[in-house]
Amino acid sequence: MGARTNFTIVTTEDPNQNINLYSHWGGETGVMDLAHALNAAMPRIRMGDTSYVVRIILNALQHTHEGEIGYGIYVGPVNHEEEYEYKEVDLINNTVTIGDLTTKIDKFVSYHLDMISAEPETV
Numbered sequence: 001m002g003a004r005t006n007f008t009i010v011t012t013e014d015p016n017q018n019i020n021l022y023s024h025w026g027g028e029t030g031v032m033d034l035a036h037a038l039n040a041a042m043p044r045i046r047m048g049d050t051s052y053v054v055r056i057i058l059n060a061l062q063h064t065h066e067g068e069i070g071y072g073i074y075v076g077p078v079n080h081e082e083e084y085e086y087k088e089v090d091l092i093n094n095t096v097t098i099g100d101l102t103t104k105i106d107k108f109v110s111y112h113l114d115m116i117s118a119e120p121e122t123v
Contacts, residue, residue, distance in 0.1 A: 003027030004081045007034060007061055010090040011050050015077055019054060021061055022072040027084040031098055034087055035112035037061050038096070038105055045105060050091050057089065 005027035009019040026033060037060035038045070044052040062071050072080070085099035096108040103111075 003083060005030045005084045005087065006078045006080055006082055007057075008078060008086075008088040009054055009057060010088060010092060011054065013092065017075060018077065019058075020074050020076070020078055020080070021058055022074065022080040023061065024070050026061065030084055030087055032112055033061055034089070034096070034098075035109050038089065039109045039113060042106070042109065045091070045094065053091060 002024045003026065005023050007021045007023070007030070009021075011017065011019065023030070034057075037057045040060045041053045041056035044056060058073065074080070078086075086097065088097040089095075089105070090097070094105050095102050096105055098108075
C-alpha cells in the first residue's frame with residue numbers, strides 16, 4: 001500500500017533544519033528521480049544558490065503533482081515511514097548519500113544518467 005520514501009536535503013550543519021520531502025509513492029523510482037532532479041538543479045548547484053537548488057529538487061521530485069495527497073514537506077530529522085534506502089543531498093559538501101554510499105553530486109548524476117543512455121533501444 002504505497003512505496004513510501006523520504007528525500008533529505010541538508011543545507012546547514014544542524015540536522016534539525018534538514019528539509020525533507022516525504023513521498024507516498026516514490027520509493028521504487030526514488031534514486032533515478034533524485035538523479036533527474038539534481039541534473040535539473042545542476043546549474044544552480046554550481047552557482048551555490050541553495051534556495052533555488054532546494055526549490056528545483058522539490059519541484060522535480062514531485063513531477064507535476066498538484067493533488068492534496070502523495071507528498072509532504074517537513075523540517076528536521078526523518079520522521080516518516082521509509083520503505084527504501086536512505087536518500088540525502090548534502091548541499092554543504094556537495095554529496096549524495098544513498099543507503100551507506102556517499103558520492104559527489106556530479107558523479108551521482110553522471111552515473112545514473114549514463115545508465116539511462118546505455119540502455120539498449122528496442123526496435
